[in-house]
Amino acid sequence: MPHCHVITQPAHRKETKMAVCIAVIAKENYPLYIRSVPTQNELKFHYTVHTSLDVVEEKISAAGKSLGDQRELYLGLLYPTEDYKVYGYVTNSKVKFVIVVDSSNTSLRDNEIRSMFRKLHNSFTDVMCNPFHTPGNPIQSKAFDEIVSGMMAPSA
Numbered sequence: 346m347p348h349c350h351v352i353t354q355p356a357h358r359k360e361t362k363m364a365v366c367i368a369v370i371a372k373e374n375y376p377l378y379i380r381s382v383p384t385q386n387e388l389k390f391h392y393t394v395h396t397s398l399d400v401v402e403e404k405i406s407a408a409g410k411s412l413g414d415q416r417e418l419y420l421g422l423l424y425p426t427e428d429y430k431v432y433g434y435v436t437n438s439k440v441k442f443v444i445v446v447d448s449s450n451t452s453l454r455d456n457e458i459r460s461m462f463r464k465l466h467n468s469f470t471d472v473m474c475n476p477f478h479t480p481g482n483p484i485q486s487k488a489f490d491e492i493v494s495g496m497m498a499p500s501a
Contacts, residue, residue, distance in 0.1 A: 363446055363498055364461065365382055365497070365498050366393065366445035367381075367443070367444055367445075368443040368445075369440065369484060370441040372439040372440055376391075376394070377483055380493050380497065381445075390445060397424065397443050398441065400423040401423065401435060401443075404420045405439075408420075418437075419434050420433035420434060420435060423443075427448070429448055431443060431446075432458050434465070434466065440469070447498065461496050464492060468493075471489070472486045472488075
């Protein structure tokens with residue numbers, strides 16, 4: 346029996362560790378949380394995330410017109426650049442999540458990106474439920490940081 350448990354573990358671990366930048370953007374479009382690897386590209390990622398907000402707004406308004414109130418939270422690929430692919434997700438409260446992935450990572454499938462966003466959303470919900478967190482303030486949660494760390498590409 347113990348061998349079965351050992352066999353299932355490596356398949357589970359393979360799941361994430363691919364994002365080079367993860368950002369949480371408030372409803373009013375200011376960053377609540379942004380983390381990138383390597384850190385020397387931080388300014389570049391801030392710009393990439395900021396640029397993606399226009400595409401997010403466009404997709405939200407297009408989805409709102411076609412679906413009414415039932416809209417998909419996962420926005421998919423927002424735009425690819427030469428070096429990165431930028432994915433988006435928006436919560437019902439209009440908080441946006443942006444995940445930037447290295448373009449060279451071709452093994453990454455859409456359902457894995459969705460899974461990363463779901464995990465991020467669940468952890469974000471935990472942060473918002475914390476009575477000591479003031480909504481609208483930057484996220485300073487160790488648990489949230491650990492979830493994000495688990496999704497980040499290992500720094501070179």
